[in-house]
Amino acid sequence: MTQSGPESETGATASVNARGAVDLSQLGGAGGPDPQPGQPGGEHAAGADSWVVPIRPEQLQQIVQLSAQAPVIVLIHGEDEASTTMRSTLADHVDAQQGRVLLAEVDASISPELAQAQGADQIPVATAFVGGRPVGEFDSSVPADQLGQVVTEMVQLATQNGMTQKLPPQSRRARAADEEPELPPLHQKAHDCLEIGDLDGAIDAYEQALRENPGDTDASIGLAQVRLMRRTQDVDLHQARSAAAQSPDDVGAQITVADLDVLGGHVEDAFARLITFIRGHFGEERERARAHLVELYSIVGDTDPRVNTSRQQLARALF
Structure with a gap:
């Protein structure tokens, strides 16, 4: 990825997760053991915390601002096989980082204008942001087994620029049908x-x-x-x-x-x-x-x- 340093004066629009933790600045910190960078773990089973969040096109600016807290990958995807593979693989590697990076997904199939602007032949495509600025772009031509390295490089870039915070979980992976919801x-x-x-x-x-x-x-x-x-x-x-x-x-x-x-x-x-x-x-x-x-x-x-x-x-x- 092409790298550049983050800006120091980037505003951010935050959200809050279900447990009452501010998304995007780790503020209070996310608990749990540190994972091995870029290595999806067995803990990411049904019902596990996740740092993958679907967004609408009009929320893109908010997500870019959020990269002032931690690296953000914005993935524009469709319903094709390449999109499914890229989404799943990135989600595994992002969740393995336990809050050091966020994956925001935009479904091009429900945003025709976005798909048209991007070009159908270039979807899925992902853009990495650090400090409110794009630092790289990649698509499905990147082999699935190399996506973990891409995620790890983002975390390393952020760390080099003093961004060591961890975001609280932003969502939950699908639970088993017989599993009781954990939230009141x-x-x-x-x-x-x-x-x-x-x-x-x-x-x-x-x-x-x-x-x-x-x-x-x-x-x-x-x-x-x-x-x-x-x-x-x-x-x-x-x-x-x-x-x-x-x-x-x-x-x-x-x-x-x-x-x-x-x-x-x-x-x-x-x-x-x-x-x-x-x-x-x-x-x-x-x-x-x-x-x-x-x-x-x-x-x-x-x-x-x-x-x-x-x-x-x-x-x-x-x-």
């Missing part, structure tokens, strides 16, 4: 809403889950994350940064940029921005910034070392 019904409802872009529906589902069980930590985190997505979905990154720079005493402007930084993978920057505001302000605005920072801690995850470091800085800023 309202969590599954939230997940289903997110898959069709219904953020309000996902929020309603998580809120209902919390009404029924106030101690549901996953629902609480999921709710915070979906609200973060809704707050930032129509925000222009550059305009937000400009507004925050021009109005350093505007707590709302600082919070907006902090939200965008978290979604863009700039977690330390987001935390530092709010800590700085807290140090220099008092009263209701200070409390609003503090409460928002604590909410961002829950989104990133208490096990993330960046959260622990920021908590110490927050304590010093407050006392």
Whole structure:
């Protein structure tokens, strides 16, 4: 693949998986043992976590932005045998990476304009993105037994550019017919809403889950994350940064940029921005910034070392 370094100022539009983890920045980190790069494992059986997600053409830009968090492969496929083989093989190798890379699939058969633009004879075709930029393209002429190497090279390129985060699972592979669903019904409802872009529906589902069980930590985190997505979905990154720079005493402007930084993978920057505001302000605005920072801690995850470091800085800023 042709390689180039990622851009440092790439905004990102995130989503949330069924367990309430922010997709695309690993924020809290994905658990489990490290796989051997590019080697599909036996753990990827029916019902296993997966990092393969179907998308619509209008979601392509969001997925490209997501590559600011981890490498992304966008596969445009049809229903032919070559597409089936390429999809299956890439899915195995992507899932073997356990969150170090994401595979986004676009079905050309339900997007005639996309198939026409690409050229039917060039489908399936995959484009690799790192840091919001294309770094290579390949098609079915690449032998199936070499696709694992392609995926591994993407992960290595990302690592060389400081992208070491792991995304939470984005989907589940098909379960056996007699296997019970692992998600509570309202969590599954939230997940289903997110898959069709219904953020309000996902929020309603998580809120209902919390009404029924106030101690549901996953629902609480999921709710915070979906609200973060809704707050930032129509925000222009550059305009937000400009507004925050021009109005350093505007707590709302600082919070907006902090939200965008978290979604863009700039977690330390987001935390530092709010800590700085807290140090220099008092009263209701200070409390609003503090409460928002604590909410961002829950989104990133208490096990993330960046959260622990920021908590110490927050304590010093407050006392």
